[in-house]
Amino acid sequence: MRIIGEIQHPTLKITIFKMGERTSVKFENERYEQTYKLGADERFSKAETIEQWMDALFLENVQRTFQQMHQAQMSAMSRFFPSESENLFEEII
Numbered sequence: 001m002r003i004i005g006e007i008q009h010p011t012l013k014i015t016i017f018k019m020g021e022r023t024s025v026k027f028e029n030e031r032y033e034q035t036y037k038l039g040a041d042e043r044f045s046k047a048e049t050i051e052q053w054m055d056a057l058f059l060e061n062v063q064r065t066f067q068q069m070h071q072a073q074m075s076a077m078s079r080f081f082p083s084e085s086e087n088l089f090e091e092i093i
Helices: 047-053 056-080
Strands: 002-007 013-019 022-028 033-039
Touching (some): 002 047
Antiparallel strands (some): 013 022
C-alpha cells in the first residue's frame, strides 16, 4: 500500500492510498478514523478526482459519522464504567 496523496482540511487528516489497482481514502481526527474503499474504479485513479468527489455534503457526513462514533464510545464507556459520583456517599440506614 502506498500513499498517492493527501488532501488539506482544517480539522481532518485525509490520506489517499493505492494498493494494486484499488484506491482508498482515510479520514482521521484526533481520536477516530474512517476508511472508504473506492475499489479499482478508473474514475478514482487520481488524487485530484478524489478531492473533487469529496464535496461539502460528503465531508459533513464524515464529520457526523465521527460524532456518532464518539457518542457510541462514550455510551459504552458509561455502561461499562458507571459514574463514580453515584457512590460518593455511604448509604445511611
